[in-house]
Amino acid sequence: MVDARLDPDRLRERLRSLDDLAAGAPPSDIEVVRAPGRVNLIGEHTDYNDGFVMPAAIGLEIRLAVLATDERRVVVSLEETGETGSFDLDAIGPATGGWIDYVGGTAWALQDAGYAIRGFRAILASDLPQGAGLSSSAALEMASALALLGPDGSAVPVGDRARIGRRAENAYVGVQSGVMDQFASAGGVADHAILLDCRSLEFRPVALPLPEVRLVVCHSGSRRRLEASAYNDRLVECQRAVAAIAQLDPSVRALRDVDDELLAATRDRMDEVAFRRASHVVAENARVVETERALAAGDLASVGKLFAASHVSLRDLYEVSSPELDALVDIATSVDGVIAARLTGAGFGGSTINLVRRDRIIALREAVERDYPARTGLQATIVDVNAVDGAGWIRDGIT
Known part of the structure; x- marks a missing residue:
C-alpha cells in the first residue's frame, strides 16, 4: 500500500499550496515522477571495483510532483517541512552540503553530458528513510533526472541515467560510490532482483522465491x-x-x-x-x-x-x-x-x-x-x- 503522503493528487495540491506559480496552473499540468530505493541482496563494495552486485528496487520511494516552466531555474520544496532549495540551471554553483545537491548535481551532470534539460517547480515527498542504507540519494538523483529531462527522459537508457547519477554523486556531491544504487533505482524489475555487471552494465533479472x-x-x-x-x-x-x-x-x-x-x-x-x-x-x-x-x-x-x-x-x-x-x-x-x-x-x-x-x-x-x-x-x-x-x-x- 502506497503511503498517503505520496498520493499524486495530494502532492499536486500541496505544490499548489506552497508555490505561487504552481497555484495558478491547472492540476493536470503537474506531473508526478517516482524513483524507488533499493536493497542489495549481495555484492557489497564490489560496484566501484567493476564487479557484480544483486540489488532489488523496493517499494519505498521518492516522488516529485513537477510543474515544468520556461525559467532556467529549479525550485524544490520538501512536502514534510516546506523547506525549499533552488538553483539556476545556467549557474548551478558548487555543492552546499544539503539535500538539494543531489538535484543540482544531477542537473550539472546531465548538462555536462550534453542533455537538454528544463526548469521546474516541484515538491518532494518520500517514505524512504534517509541514512538507512537504502539509497535515498540515488532515488532522488533518478527522480530528478526524469524531472529535468521531461516525459521523454524515460527513453534515455537506464545505464546512461545511472552513469549520470553516479557522476553527480562522485564529482559534485563528493562520495566515490559505484553505479549500483542508481542502476537499481532506475532499472528495477518487479518481483526480481537483478544481477548487474558494474563494468559493462549488462544485467539480467533474478527471480526471487516469492511469495513464500x-x-x-x-x-x-x-x-x-x-x-x-x-x-x-x-x-x-x-x-x-x-x-x-x-x-x-x-x-x-x-x-x-x-x-x-x-x-x-x-x-x-x-x-x-x-x-x-x-x-x-x-x-x-x-x-x-x-x-x-x-x-x-x-x-x-x-x-x-x-x-x-x-x-x-x-x-x-x-x-x-x-x-x-x-x-x-x-x-x-x-x-x-x-x-x-x-x-x-x-x-x-x-x-x-x-x-x-x-x-x-x-x-x-x-x-x-x-x-x-x-x-x-x-x-x-x-x-x-x-x-x-x-x-x-x-x-x-x-x-
Missing part, C-alpha cells in the same frame, strides 16, 4: 552518512591493491580482474589493509554469482550460508559493519524461518536485509523488539518490502 519468502529490511536506528564515513577511504585502499597487483599482471584494471590465485601471488606486494580489502572484494564477486545459482536451484540453505559469509567478510575484512548491524544479524539468524541475513548497503550503520519465510515475519519482529534495544539502546524499524519496477512517470495511477 519475503524481503525484510531491519533499519538499525543508527543513521549512516557516507560523506562523514570512511567510505571514500575504502576506494583508495582498493586502488592500492590494484596498483600492487598490476605490477605483476598489467592487464588488471580493477579488483574485478583478480582471482584467488593472483591475489595470493601478490600478497607480499601490498600492505595488510589493502590485502584485506581485496580479499573481501574477490570473494564477494564469487558469492554474487553463487547466489544467483543457488536461487535458481531453490537452494535456500546455500543462500543463507553465502549471506552469512558476506556479512562476516564485511565485518572482519572490509570493516564496515557496526555493533548495531551485527546485533541485528545475530538476532535474525537465531529465529527459525529466517533464511538469510546480512548488512545491506555501504555499512557504517544503516540496515540489514533478511530473507524470511512469510509465516515467520512476526517471530522476527518480536525477537528484534525484545532483544535489540537491550543490546544497543536503540529501536529498530522492521519493514516487509516488495521488489518493484524502476523509476518512471505516474499517469492515471500507473507507472
